[in-house]
Amino acid sequence: MANPYYDAADLRKFGKITEWSEELGTKFFEYYGKVFEEGALSAREKSLIALAVAHVVKCPYCIDAYTKDGLEKGITKEEMMEAVHAGAAIESGATLVHGVQMMNKYNKLSM
């Protein structure tokens, strides 16, 4: 049996989630499409944000999708990697800022 987890070909089938819940699926894809249109932010900027978030939420489908989307939009590999670092910095910062809580607790408990 093929590996049931994270099959790259499943990304093509994403739209099928609508089949089991038409209203919610349709609304989601409408919203999704709208979000990534040109707006106050360019579609290019949004694609880089999506790529960074894709890494932070560690979604292999999203990483594939937004690497390809970036290529389609002419985004360079240097820009893509910097976006990944921006995501990583926030993620590691989010871990490290909890260090203050640890310090507070440590100080409170110590004489």
Added chain:
Amino acid sequence: MATKSLKARDNELAINNKQLEILNGGIFAEGELPYFKDKIADIGQFPLRPKKLEILQINVGYMCNQVCEHCHVDAGPDRKEIMTRDTMQLCLEVIRNTGAHTLDLTGGAPEMNPDFRWFVEESAKAGIKDFIVRSNLTIIRANKKYYDLPEFFKKHNIHVISSMPHYTKGKTDKQRGDGVFDKSIKALQELNTVGYGMPNSELRLDLVYNPSGAYLPGDQSAMERDFKKALKEDFNIDFHNLFAITNLPIARFLDYLIASENYEDYMYALVEAYNPTAVENVMCTNTISISWDGWLYDCDFNQMLGLKVASSIKHIKDYNEDVLNDRNIIISQHCYGCTAGAGSSCQGTVT
């Protein structure tokens, strides 16, 4: 980076039937993806029929100074198929009498045809409204004998359309070969110097962007904005429009897709991006493509697949526009390339 054409390498994809076998077989024959024919039948467009003829596209030969990885012509320095002056004479007869408003010379590098300049001079006399030469830019810097091409183009009011895969060096050279970016930049600056591409200039200079890999082009206007900004800021280059063209799964691009195991995903992407609105304006509905040896095709892609027009008129020596326009256009799965997203043609998007 390849330095020889598929033909010179005896690659099986140099055989047209083999390419068609791939395009008609596999995921399409197994029913995973629909045939193009069925998709356009759904919207009442099968058989696909020509509209008014607007563009005569003449391929004056497959010889080229570059061996680009994505080339659907499989062009290169080793290709010897070159249009003779006799065939050009037949073309001139057609150019003088056609109802088409655009003449589009392509190749290979059209400038490498030894009779190129004579043909341009003679064609220009026919007074056709839009006279395009598809120049790969590096040819202008390839040899001293080509250095005056910008002036030559200007003299005959040629509309220059040039390929430029990206505004960064790395991506350009990867697709088209080392040194191509620097030479292209120099050539663009020279075209600017004689007035091409400048704001409000009537000397038209447009760029063609096509993706350097197994993905589709992004939004044409957004790409144009990015190209304009980068080329202006980094190299003080001006140009008019950017045409985003989808790579069709033919010849070297097909070879690349298969070798890199991207073929199926790419075909899925093309079919998924299928846009019925684009079907109405695909370029085969307003274009006739003429090969170096005078045969007639629905488009340059069908030419490369050896699919001559389905008409009693198949060669330029028998040319008759009315008879020719009453034909069914030959299609296969490569046609999804022209109907993806905003559509794709030699003039960019079609919707």
